[in-house]
Amino acid sequence: MIVYGGKGELGSHQSYDDIKILYLYNLTWTTPAISGDQSLKDRFGHCACILDGQMMVFGGLSKGNPVESRADILELSINETPTKINLLINLTGINEVKKQIQKASLEGASTKYQESQKLKEKTKLEQIIKESTSQKEALTQESKVQQG
Secondary structure, three states: OOOEEEEOOOOOOOOEEEHHHHHHHOEEEEEEEEEOOOOOOOOOOOEEEEOEEEEEEOEEEEOEEEEEOEEEEEEEEEEEEEOEEEEEEEEEEEEHHHHHHHHHHHHHHHHHHHHHHHHHHHHHHHHHHHHHHHHHHHHHHHHHHHHH
């Protein structure tokens, strides 16, 4: 279990910015190796989820005040040894998050454009086939009239 941040004693506005891991199989706590952008905010009352090897952290409070609207992304990678699993965390700053969102948006737009182009091509081919079939039928009908 990965724990990011937290709050001090009840009634306190003390909040933390550290990251801890609880190994559930033996109930021991460790502090993971951290690299990258070190500007994580201390926070509590936030939400987090893990998706595709990234832990995304949203919202919460820092020293009793709402955290500015931003999401922090922690890149998770596991380094296993025979006796221990180490979690390495690379902190991704907000600029990298924006770049990833823009990249995903561009990839999505590109995919939609390609799909629309394929649909246009398919429609054109269907129209050509329909016209060819009509022309063939007309020629067949004309041929029958000339023979008859």
